[in-house]
Amino acid sequence: MRAVRxxxxxxxxxxxxxxxxxxxxxxxxxxxxxxxxxVNPVDIAIRAAKHPYAKFVTPPYVPGAEAAxxxxxxxxxxxxxxxxxxVFGRAVGGGYAGLVRLDAKAAAELPDAYGDAEGACITVAFxxxxxxxVLKAGAGPGETxxxxxGAGGVGMAAIQIxxxxxxxxxxxxxxxxxxxxxxxxxxxxxxxxxxxDVPARCRELTGGRGVDVVVELAACENFDKDxxxxxxxxxxxxxxxxxxxxxxxEFRVPxxxxxxxxxLGLAAINLVPKLPEVVRRFSPLLREGVFKVHVDREMPxxxxxxxxxxxxxxxxxxxxxxxx
Amino acid sequence: xxxxxxxxxxxxxxxxxxxxxxxxxxTGQxxxxxxxxxVNPLEVSIRxGKHPRAKMMKLPYIxxxxxxxxxEAVGEGVKDFKAGDRVWGRSEGAYAERALVxxxxxxxxxxxxxxAEGASLAIPLLTAWNAVVIKGEAGPGDVxxxxxGAGGVGHMAIQLxxxxxxxVFATASTKEKxxxxxxxxxxxxxxxxxxxxASRVMALTGGRGVDVIVETTASDNLGQDVNLVAVxxxxxxxxxxxxxxxxxSFNVAAALGRDARLIALSAANLAPHLPEAMRRLGHMxxxxxxxxxxxxxxxxxxxxxxxxxxxxxxxxxxxxxxx
Numbered sequence: 064m065r066a067v068r069x070x071x072x073x074x075x076x077x078x079x080x081x082x083x084x085x086x087x088x089x090x091x092x093x094x095x096x097x098x099x100x101x102v103n104p105v106d107i108a109i110r111a112a113k114h115p116y117a118k119f120v121t122p123p124y125v126p127g128a129e130a131a132x133x134x135x136x137x138x139x140x141x142x143x144x145x146x147x148x149x150v151f152g153r154a155v156g157g158g159y160a161g162l163v164r165l166d167a168k169a170a171a172e173l174p175d176a177y178g179d180a181e182g183a184c185i186t187v188a189f190x191x192x193x194x195x196x197v198l199k200a201g202a203g204p205g206e207t208x209x210x211x212x213g214a215g216g217v218g219m220a221a222i223q224i225x226x227x228x229x230x231x232x233x234x235x236x237x238x239x240x241x242x243x244x245x246x247x248x249x250x251x252x253x254x255x256x257x258x259x260d261v262p263a264r265c266r267e268l269t270g271g272r273g274v275d276v277v278v279e280l281a282a283c284e285n286f287d288k289d290x291x292x293x294x295x296x297x298x299x300x301x302x303x304x305x306x307x308x309x310x311x312x313e314f315r316v317p318x319x320x321x322x323x324x325x326x327l328g329l330a331a332i333n334l335v336p337k338l339p340e341v342v343r344r345f346s347p348l349l350r351e352g353v354f355k356v357h358v359d360r361e362m363p364x365x366x367x368x369x370x371x372x373x374x375x376x377x378x379x380x381x382x383x384x385x386x387x
Numbered sequence: 388x389x390x391x392x393x394x395x396x397x398x399x400x401x402x403x404x405x406x407x408x409x410x411x412x413x414t415g416q417x418x419x420x421x422x423x424x425x426v427n428p429l430e431v432s433i434r435x436g437k438h439p440r441a442k443m444m445k446l447p448y449i450x451x452x453x454x455x456x457x458x459e460a461v462g463e464g465v466k467d468f469k470a471g472d473r474v475w476g477r478s479e480g481a482y483a484e485r486a487l488v489x490x491x492x493x494x495x496x497x498x499x500x501x502x503a504e505g506a507s508l509a510i511p512l513l514t515a516w517n518a519v520v521i522k523g524e525a526g527p528g529d530v531x532x533x534x535x536g537a538g539g540v541g542h543m544a545i546q547l548x549x550x551x552x553x554x555v556f557a558t559a560s561t562k563e564k565x566x567x568x569x570x571x572x573x574x575x576x577x578x579x580x581x582x583x584x585a586s587r588v589m590a591l592t593g594g595r596g597v598d599v600i601v602e603t604t605a606s607d608n609l610g611q612d613v614n615l616v617a618v619x620x621x622x623x624x625x626x627x628x629x630x631x632x633x634x635x636s637f638n639v640a641a642a643l644g645r646d647a648r649l650i651a652l653s654a655a656n657l658a659p660h661l662p663e664a665m666r667r668l669g670h671m672x673x674x675x676x677x678x679x680x681x682x683x684x685x686x687x688x689x690x691x692x693x694x695x696x697x698x699x700x701x702x703x704x705x706x707x708x709x710x
Contacts, residue, residue, distance in 0.1 A: 197527055203520060204551050205667025228527045228552040231670050344528020347554050 066160035067367040067385070068123040072112035074375075077368045078126070078159075085162055088138035092155060093165045098132035098179025099361065099384040100158035102370045103187045103216065104306040105331070110371070113309070116332065125157025126367075127385075128331070131173055131182030132163065141167045149173045151182035153338070158183075159367055161387050169338035174350050181356035184216060184382040187331070189354070190341055192220035192278070194334050195300040196228070198341075199327040200276040204229030207269050209292055211261075212280035213250060214241035216382045217302060221278045222248040223354050230276075233268060235261055235285075237377075244380050248355060262291035273297055281305030283312045290318035298325045306375060357381030389710065390483035391690040394447040396436030398698075402450060402482075402691045409485050412462035416487045419474060423506035423684075424481040425453030426693045426706040427539060428629040429654060434694075437633065440655065450690065451481030451708075452654075454488065455496055455505025465490050473498065475505040477513075477661075482690050484710045492658075494665045497673050507539065507679030507705040508672075510654060515543035515601070516664050517657050518623040519551070522650040523599035527552030530592055532615060535603035536573060537564035540625055542704045544601045545571045546677045553599075556591060558584060560700070567680060567703050588615050596620060596645070604628030609635040609649075613642040624651040630698050680704030 066083045070076060088094040106126045108114035131151035134144055144150065144167065152170030154163050173182040195217075196202045208225045212218045213234025225232045226249035234245040235256045242253035254264045265274050273294035279285055280303045289299045304310060319326065334341070348354070359379040362370045363386060370383050390407040394400065412418040430450050432438040455475040458468050468474065473496040476488040496505040518540070519525050531548040535541040536557025548555045549572035557568035558579045565576035577587050588597060596617035602608055606627040616622060627633055642649070657664070671677055682703035685693050687710040696702055 193527075201526075203667070204547065205670045207670075224527070224552075229547075229550040229671060229676070344526070347528055348552055 064161035065364060066125045066157065067127075067364050069110050069126050070123045072110065072117060072122060074107070074111050074371070078110070078371075080365050080367070081123070083160070086156065086164055088136055088141075088164055090139040091141060091167050092138040093141060093144055093150065093152070093167050093170055094135045094138070095130065095132040095150060095163050095165055096135050097130055097161050097163055097387040098149075099130065099183035099386050100127045100154070100160075100163070101129040101183040101187055102374055102383040102385060103128055104303065104374060105187070107306070107371050107374060125160050127154055127158025127160070129183060129186040130154045130158040130163040130165065131179045135162065138167070144170070149179070149182070151185055153186050159364060159385055161364075166338070169335070169342060171342050171346055174352060176352035177356060180358045180361050180384045180386065183384045184356050184358060185349070188216035188220040188382065189224065189345065190334065190338070191217050191302060191329075191331065192224050193341055193345055194329050195278045195302050196221060196224055196276070198337065199300045199329055200278070200298045202228065202230050202276045205231070206275035207231040207233065208276045208278060209265055209274045210234040210250070210278045210280075211285050211289065212305075213245040213253065214380055215280060215306075217280055218245070219248060219357060219381045220354075222250050227348060227353070233265060233274065241380065244357070262288050265292040269294070276300065278302060281308065283308040283310070286312045287314040287318070290314060290322060290324060293322055293324060296323045296325070298327060300327045300329065302329060306377065358384055360384075361386050388484035389687060390449045390480070391451070391687060392447045393434050393444075393450050396434065396441060396446070398431070398435050398694075402434075402694070403447075404688050404690070407449065407483065410480075410487045412460050412465075412487060414463040415465060415490050416462040417458050417465060417468050417474065417476070417490055417493050418460040418462075419454055419456040419476070419478070419486050419488055420459045421454050421481065421484055421486050421710050422456040422502035423454070424451050424483075424687070424708045424710070425506040425508075425510060425539075426697055426708060427452060427510045428626060428697065429510060431629065431694050431697055449480030449483050452477055452479070453506050453509040454478050454481045454486045455502040455508075459485065468493060473505070475508050477509040482687060482708055484687075491662050492665070494669055499675060500672065500678070503681045503684055503707045503709070504679040506707050507681060511539035511679070511705065512543045512547070512668060512677065513657060513661065513664055514540045514625060514652070514654060515547050516668060517652050517660070518601045518625050519544055519547050519599065521660060522623045522652050523601065523621045525551060525553050525599045528554070529598035530554045530556070530617075531599045531601065532588065532597040533557040533568075533573070533601045534608050534612070536568035536576060537703055538603055539705050540603050541601070542567065542571055542680050543677065545573050550671060550676050556588065556597070564703060571680070584611065585614055592617070599623065601625060604631065606632040606635045609637045613637045613645065613647055616645055616647050619646050619648070621648045621650055624649065629700065681707050683707070684709055
């Protein structure tokens with residue numbers, strides 16, 4: 064099969080499309096023929112050796128955390144799937160390849176309402192948003208949630224999940240185009256962080272109270288401001304440093320104290336044991352077909368380097384995918 | 388003003404429509420010109436003398452809790468409301484032309500919601516909130532079974548759970564009631580008199596059972612509920628069933644085997660949670676996400692008839708009195 068490989072932890076060294084031996088599904092795995100592979104900021108951070116997960120891989124390796132496609136075969140002990148079935152899920156051993164192994168416990172059938180490109184963008188974006196909103200923040204109906212960075216993959220998912228579970232949603236954006244995108248996904252108000260005072264707008268939109276929950280995708284830049292945007296006992300879920308940013312952030316310690324703030328971190332790897340439950344609870348909502356998965360660009364595997372450049376530039380809405 | 392009085396406990400003693408002095412708002416109170424008063428099993432139970440709260444009532448008293456109307460005057464210290472505001476809330480003495488509502492139990496009624504629907508919120512919707520959100524801790528993707536889906540609390544619980552991203556099943560006694568449950572968002576409406584509830588629930592959940600049961604008829608159903616929950620399932624006891632109880636029984640071993648949690652609630656103990664619940668529900672009401680289904684409207688003078696209909700079960704959603 065053909066697969067994209069990272070040959071050096073260095074963004075200046077291009078990834079290469081290599082010919083590799085076809086993989087076989089291990090116990091608890093599904094082998095799928097690639098429909099599409101999701102491209103995520105974490106892929107780039109690992110490739111740049113800026114992410115803690117870089118220690119789990121050794122170049123040359125196949126990047127990519129998620130994929131969708133058709134089941135080819137089932138590994139030992141896997142039940143509930145059949146060859147030919149359209150599925151999506153967490154990739155084991157890299158998603159940027161013609162054949163991809165999926166963790167069967169974290170895989171699910173892709174409803175007919177979604178194509179492969181959309182299916183390849185659900186696992187990281189929606190399960191991360193679920194982790195942030197449902198498992199970490201415990202966001203409840205009628206609460207106000209601020210999504211810091213609403214137009215990216217996780218932001219797109221978080222706006223919609225928050226809306227679907229009965230929350231009011233505010234989202235920060237950098238352009239009018241992104242604002243319109245967030246509103247189309249259900250955000251009640253958008254705040255242009257380059258032009259407006261985000262904490263002041265949050266207080267204004269909540270009758271002076273502050274928001275209940277912040278889902279923070281660019282903590283290195285925003286964390287200190289989040290402390291002014293939340294209400295007393297508000298929760299800030301730290302989901303990301305910001306694409307290409309970090310790792311440090313400066314904040315006023317007293318601001319955390321005076322708000323009785325709860326700061327909740329999360330990492331994809333710690334979600335893995337909980338994925339079967341997430342899949343069980345998220346699947347009925349996905350089957351409703353109301354979640355929009357906006358795929359900005361589908362690019363061939365051979366253009367993986369250009370896809371990474373595009374994600375780093377921030378000049379896209381929703382998600383980028385690679386197709387076989 | 389005209390008001391409906393309970394003069395003696397016991398359902399054999401009819402309610403009395405009489406003249407009463409207009410109430411005056413005290414500190415922290417809002418005087419509401421009542422445009423609709425909701426009829427709930429709670430006041431029938433208190434009136435019967437069987438409810439624990441009956442002991443605290445001094446006869447004669449004005450019946451009813453749920454009101455919607457316009458603010459006529461506000462007492463000292465009330466800043467959030469002014470004369471003319473459309474409101475809903477909880478009063479002690481709702482079946483009347485005017486009622487006093489504590490400001491912390493007063494909510495703003497969006498213009499799009501008619502008064503009859505506004506009078507169907509304070510007990511039914513807030514009890515549904517208590518059951519689903521506070522006691523049942525239902526989360527998105529959890530499966531919620533609403534026992535008695537077409538009643539006041541039940542039809543609100545279906546909508547609230549759906550808005551929260553739960554899968555919702557409801558039980559109903561007739562096709563008409565089952566249809567209402569489906570229209571409100573239930574994935575399945577199970578006709579418990581004709582179908583085997585347990586096998587339907589297990590088929591719908593792949594044998595796992597449900598995460599939360601909102602039980603409005605505990606005296607009849609509790610025994611079966613412990614067989615319907617998943618491991619760690621929560622059974623929220625909302626009521627005995629109109630005119631039923633007070634006893635109920637269940638298989639302790641079945642509950643043990645599921646780590647089941649039986650959680651009771653009462654309207655009175657919700658009081659400290661009301662400001663938060665009303666604020667959060669306010670957003671959802673303003674967005675039109677939850678609507679009361681008013682099955683019947685009767686004039687205030689027909690309060691006795693309204694209680695008879697409530698006891699018969701022959702209605703959908705809510706019964707409302709209009710002064």
